[in-house]
Amino acid sequence: MEYxxxxxxxxxxxxxxxxxxxxxxxxxxxxxxxxxxxxxRDVMMxxxxxxxxxxxxxxxxxxxxxxxxxxxxxxxDVYLSQPKPVLLGVLASRMSVTAAGDLLFGxxxxxxxxxxxxxxxxxxxxxxxxxxxxxxxxMLIAGCLAFYLGNSEGIASxxxxxxxxxxxxxxxxxxxxxxxxxxxxxxxxxxxxxxxxLLRDFDPAFxxxxxxxxxxxCLAGAWLFGRGLKRYGSGNAIAMRS
Amino acid sequence: MTGWRFVLRAASGxxxxxxxxxxxxxxxxxxxxxxxxxxxxxxxxxxxxQLWTAAYGGDSAKVxxxxxxxxxxxxxxxxxSLTMAAPPLTAKVEEEVKSGDIAVRLIRPMSYLGYxxxxxxxxxxxxxAVHLLVGSAVAWSFVGAPDFxxxxxxxxxxxxxxLTVAFLLNASVALCAFWVEETAGLQFVLQKLxxxxxxxxxxxxxxxxxxxxxCAWLPFQAALYLPARAAVHYDGAMLxxxxxxxxxxxxxxxxxxxFMYRRGVRKLYVNGG
Numbered sequence: 001m002e003y004x005x006x007x008x009x010x011x012x013x014x015x016x017x018x019x020x021x022x023x024x025x026x027x028x029x030x031x032x033x034x035x036x037x038x039x040x041r042d043v044m045m046x047x048x049x050x051x052x053x054x055x056x057x058x059x060x061x062x063x064x065x066x067x068x069x070x071x072x073x074x075x076x077d078v079y080l081s082q083p084k085p086v087l088l089g090v091l092a093s094r095m096s097v098t099a100a101g102d103l104l105f106g107x108x109x110x111x112x113x114x115x116x117x118x119x120x121x122x123x124x125x126x127x128x129x130x131x132x133x134x135x136x137x138x139m140l141i142a143g144c145l146a147f148y149l150g151n152s153e154g155i156a157s158x159x160x161x162x163x164x165x166x167x168x169x170x171x172x173x174x175x176x177x178x179x180x181x182x183x184x185x186x187x188x189x190x191x192x193x194x195x196x197x198l199l200r201d202f203d204p205a206f207x208x209x210x211x212x213x214x215x216x217x218c219l220a221g222a223w224l225f226g227r228g229l230k231r232y233g234s235g236n237a238i239a240m241r242s
Numbered sequence: 243m244t245g246w247r248f249v250l251r252a253a254s255g256x257x258x259x260x261x262x263x264x265x266x267x268x269x270x271x272x273x274x275x276x277x278x279x280x281x282x283x284x285x286x287x288x289x290x291x292q293l294w295t296a297a298y299g300g301d302s303a304k305v306x307x308x309x310x311x312x313x314x315x316x317x318x319x320x321x322x323s324l325t326m327a328a329p330p331l332t333a334k335v336e337e338e339v340k341s342g343d344i345a346v347r348l349i350r351p352m353s354y355l356g357y358x359x360x361x362x363x364x365x366x367x368x369x370x371a372v373h374l375l376v377g378s379a380v381a382w383s384f385v386g387a388p389d390f391x392x393x394x395x396x397x398x399x400x401x402x403x404x405l406t407v408a409f410l411l412n413a414s415v416a417l418c419a420f421w422v423e424e425t426a427g428l429q430f431v432l433q434k435l436x437x438x439x440x441x442x443x444x445x446x447x448x449x450x451x452x453x454x455x456x457c458a459w460l461p462f463q464a465a466l467y468l469p470a471r472a473a474v475h476y477d478g479a480m481l482x483x484x485x486x487x488x489x490x491x492x493x494x495x496x497x498x499x500x501f502m503y504r505r506g507v508r509k510l511y512v513n514g515g
Contacts, residue, residue, distance in 0.1 A: 006424065013427025020434035024443050031306070031448050032297045098427075158278045162285050169289055173296040178288070 007097055014101030015108075018051050021168070022109075036172040037196070043170060044113050045195040049124065050167045052106020053131025053191070058099030061091035064136045067143025067225075068156035076232060087225050091136075115199065123202065127194045130214045131167075134191055137217025138163050140225065147228025167191040187213050257352045262364030279369075280376045283326055287380040290318050302385070307447045312385040313474045314445070319377035320397055320470035321442040327370035328408050329362055332429040335416035340423075344510070355413065355503055362409045363402075370401065390474055396481050397473035403488030408465040410495035411436075417499065420506030441467030461491040 022044060029040035057064060070076055070090060079089045110124050142159040145152040166188035174182055174189075182189035190210040197206035298304050298311040309317070335358070338344040347354055378388070388394075415428045422428075437443050439453070440462035446454055457463050468484040 010424065010427055013430055017427075017430040017434050020431070020438055024438045027438070027444055027449055027453070028297075030450060031444075035293075036296045154278050158282060161282055165286065165289065169293060173289075173292045175292070178292065 011101035014098040018105045038170040042195045048106045048109035049127040051102040055103025057132035058096035062094035062096040065139040068146040071146035072151045133214035140221025144224040258360040261360040265364045323373035327366040329365045331412040332416040336419040339419040393473040393476040396476045400469035404469045417502040
C-alpha cells in the first residue's frame with residue numbers, strides 16, 4: 001500500500017471496466033427483458049460471482065495465470081531455491097492490484113442486487129469459492145503445458161481469455177454440443193450457471209458438481225505441476241526478484 | 243518553397259510507406275500469434291451467434307429496430323473485425339516513455355505521431371482483412387451468405403476513417419503516458435466505451451432513444467457503428483453523411499492529439515540511455 005493513489009486508480013479502473021459491461025447488459029435486457037429464463041439481475045450476479053471469484057484468487061494467488069510464462073522463461077529457478085511447497089510459493093508471490101477492483105466490484109454488486117439473507121450470503125460465498133478455484137485450476141492446468149511444450153505462453157493466454165469470456169455469458173444461451181463442452185472440456189459453465197443453479201433456484205446436484213469440478217481441477221493442476229517439475233530443466237537465467 | 247514542400251511531402255510519404263511495409267512483414271513473421279488471435283475471434287463470434295439466436299428466439303424473419311438476426315450477426319462480424327484489428331498503441335507508447343526508447347524515436351527524421359499512425363494503419367488494415375475472412379466463415383455457416391449489395395464497398399469506404407478515428411482515440415489515451423505512469427486503466431475504459439456506446443456489441447439503433455442522442459455527439463460510433471451499419475444497411479446518401487461525421491471527428495481529435503503531443507513532449511525528460 002505504499003502507492004495508494006496508483007492502487008486506487010488501477011483498482012478503480014477495473015471496477016469501472018466491469019461496470020461498463022453491466023451497462024451493456026442493461027441495454028441488452030432493456031430490449032430483450034428475458035432471454036432463455038435469464039434476467040438482468042441474473043447476469044449482474046453472474047458478474048458478481050465471476051469477477052469476485054477471479055478477484056480473490058488473483059489477490060491471494062496472483063501468479064495463477066502466469067505459470068506458463070514463469071516456466072518457459074526459466075523464472076521458476078528462483079522458487080526452487082525457496083522453502084517448499086514450490087507451487088504455493090509461485091502462486092502466492094504476486095498480488096494483482098487490478099483484481100482488487102474485481103473483488104470489490106463483486107461484493108458491491110452482491111450488496112446491490114444479491115440475496116442478503118444469511119442463506120443468500122452463504123450461497124454467494126460458496127459461489128465465490130467455486131469460481132475462484134475454477135479459475136485457478138483451469139489456468140494451472142493450461143500453464144503446466146509449458147513443462148511439456150516449451151513456450152506455451154500464447155496458448156495459455158488464449159485459454160485464459162477464452163475461459164474468462166465464456167464465464168461472462170449466461171450458460172443457458174448455449175445448446176447441444178456447445179453446452180456439453182461448457183460443462184466438461186471447458187468447465188466455464190460451472191461458473192456461468194452459478195447465478196441460477198446456486199443463487200436463484202438452488203440445485204444441490206449442480207452445486208456439488210461445481211464444487212467437485214473446482215476442487216478437482218485445482219488438484220489436477222497441482223498434480224500436473226508436480227509431474228512437470230520433475231521434467232523441468234533450469235532456465236539458466238541468472239536473475240534476482242526485485 | 244512550394245517545390246521544397248512537395249519534396250518533403252513525397253519523402254514523408256515514402257517513409258510512411260516503408261513503415262507500413264515493415265509492419266506488415268513483422269505481422270507475417272508471427273503466424274502462430276495471428277492464428278491464436280483469429281481462433282479467439284471464432285470463439286467470440288460463436289458466443290454472439292448463440293446469444294442473438296436466443297434473443298431473437300431463433301426466428302430469422304423477426305425484425306427488431308430494423309435489424310434481422312442475420313444482419314445483427316454480420317454487423318458483429320464487421321465491428322469485431324475492426325475492434326480486434328487495432329494494435330496495442332497505448333502499451334507501445336507507455337513502454338517507449340518508461341524505457342526511454344522514445345528518445346531514439348524522437349530524433350528519427352519522421353514525425354513521432356506519423357510513425358505510429360503508419361504502423362497502426364498498416365497493421366490494423368492487415369489484421370482486419372484476416373478477421374473479415376475468419377468472421378465471414380462463422381457468419382456464413384450460421385446465418386447464411388451476406389446479401390448487402392453495395393454494403394461491402396460501403397464498409398471499405400468508411401474503414402479508413404474508422405481506423406483513423408480509432409488511432410486518434412487510442413493516441414489521446416497513449417499520450418497520457420507523458421503525465422501518468424500507468425495508462426492501462428484508461429485504455430480499459432476507452433475500450434469498454436467503444437464496446438458499449440461505440441456500438442460494437444449492440445447496434446446503436448437498439449439502444450434507448452436518449453442514449454442514441456448522446457451517442458450521436460460522441461466520437462466512438464465513428465470508429466465502429468458507422469462502417470458496420472453502412473455495410474448491412476447500405477444507402478448512398480447515408481454513406482456521405484457518415485463520411486462527413488468521420489471527417490469532423492478526425493479534425494477535432496487530430497487537433498487534440500497534436501496539442502497533447504506538443505505539450506507532452508515539452509515536459510519530457512529522458513534519463514540515461
